[in-house]
Amino acid sequence: MKKSLGPKPLALPLPVWVIGVYDPSGRPNAMTASWAGMCCSKPPCLSVSIRAATYTHGCIMASKAFTVSVPSEAHAAQTDYFGAVSGRDKDKFAETGLTPVRAERVNAPYVGEFPVAIECRVVHVAELGLHTQFVGEIMDVKVEAGTLSEAGTLDIQAVRPIIYCPGTRTYHGLGVLLGRAGAMAAR
């Protein structure tokens, strides 16, 4: 018998991504977001939802571009900082000592030290309420060489990304390999 918690934003597990933008003066900024995920295979698109009150929101509206930098567990404190303060008040790259790297395919910076950078151009904007959802077409995925599997694709066990739980507001690491999609269903 399940207990009803009411209409609350408690879906899980969620990713922890850092969204990179240039502001209208060309200064790099970034913020942490977890209301985000993949949303199309062809063309490859992901979506990120951001409140209109944030500095990043206005930057994306102006540039129509952003990056997703995927942090590793080791970057958890810096990632938390990117979510805790506003780019209006602080130069977050300078404060954390992390490096803004100019993306090649879109007008936005990514975090050089994080293992994965995804360059996106905005193709769809939906005003959903408190959050605006930006759908970004993935123009390139850049990864550290050490994060590739033997088959040459991105291996989550090498990336060691951070996972978010919205109710408890906690960050978590990745656990054990459970199996391969399409190969577990035999009963």
Add this chain to the structure above:
Amino acid sequence: MKKSLGPKPLALPLPVWVIGVYDPSGRPNAMTASWAGMCCSKPPCLSVSIRAATYTHGCIMASKAFTVSVPSEAHAAQTDYFGAVSGRDKDKFAETGLTPVRAERVNAPYVGEFPVAIECRVVHVAELGLHTQFVGEIMDVKVEAGTLSEAGTLDIQAVRPIIYCPGTRTYHGLGVLLGRAGAMAAR
């Protein structure tokens, strides 16, 4: 120095959710999806992207409703099955032995044995390419009593959800607690 992999759908980490629907005849069906995530806090909304070719797609278009059932690690094989076959060909609930439970707030079933069920009504539909993105307003979240934290909110460490890596097509468990949002950034 990062290596470019080109424009590919490789963002991670991703959730593993089972999307529940009634078909036009009232038969319960469900499919596994990972192109999904939270997308708004007020009203609370999540989004799920589904290919038009799937049986579930037509069911959501007709009913304007779906559920998200969040499986635990222990349900990995059944969850993989829900993603491997079509509801056109099989009664997936009957085949897995799992129980379709009628949602209270929307016209859709959820998986009774999974620890978390989220009832959604469709409020926005975006045709993005191969995938259609459905934004669902969360009408209720139902959870097993054993998944609540001391503060009474949903605790990911009790849910033990499954995490997906698209490149390697692998399922993973949850790892260790890294810290609390807003409490790690002090430097």
